[in-house]
Amino acid sequence: MTPETTITPVNVADLLVGEDEVLPVHVHVIDHPEGRVLVDTGLTSLHPAVADMDPRLVPGALDAIARDGVLAVVCTHLHFDHCGGNHLFAGIPVYVQRQELEDARTLEDYTIPEWVDAPGVEYVPVDGERELLPGVRLLPAPGHTRGSQVVVVDTPAGREVVVGDTAVWGGQLDEPETEGQRLVRSLEPSRAWMSHADDPWEPGRSA
Numbered sequence: 001m002t003p004e005t006t007i008t009p010v011n012v013a014d015l016l017v018g019e020d021e022v023l024p025v026h027v028h029v030i031d032h033p034e035g036r037v038l039v040d041t042g043l044t045s046l047h048p049a050v051a052d053m054d055p056r057l058v059p060g061a062l063d064a065i066a067r068d069g070v071l072a073v074v075c076t077h078l079h080f081d082h083c084g085g086n087h088l089f090a091g092i093p094v095y096v097q098r099q100e101l102e103d104a105r106t107l108e109d110y111t112i113p114e115w116v117d118a119p120g121v122e123y124v125p126v127d128g129e130r131e132l133l134p135g136v137r138l139l140p141a142p143g144h145t146r147g148s149q150v151v152v153v154d155t156p157a158g159r160e161v162v163v164g165d166t167a168v169w170g171g172q173l174d175e176p177e178t179e180g181q182r183l184v185r186s187l188e189p190s191r192a193w194m195s196h197a198d199d200p201w202e203p204g205r206s207a
């Protein structure tokens, strides 16, 4: 329990994209006075389907979070690098937009299905907006996937948004193009945390 709500990024893996670009994978820990919420779970093992991205795991990064107790997990979407640790949170509700869950279970080459529906993983399908805790809200943010959602968090430092892949780099929030990116800007956040960036986006300071 913390007196104030905080958001902490945790680097759980790195992916290789293209020739030599390394894309970090972060999960975001929201510590709220009522408990801990985890946004996305990264990945915890390797899989032939994504071998070309040469995933490098940070050993134990997620185990420490799981051990400390998590009230709820939110998946911004269900691409493999956002749900690969869901199995560590069996029995804890995992909030995901219903559209996203349907797509992950039915579309081909969308994700790694056995990571989505690992034993014991319990989804709470969400239709649209939902308040998770006082000052912590889920909002649908289509764009990166049609079922993507973002997490809006009111903190003492201002309004912050955990956006998943709604923006993969800060420039996409400087010049928003998708419905989800425009939504994030319309919330006028002081910070937006992206899964694949080390630092959050802040208005007027390009990442």
Ligand SMILES: [Zn+2]
Pocket (backbone or CB within 6 Å): 077, 079, 144, 165
């Ligand atoms: Zn994605």
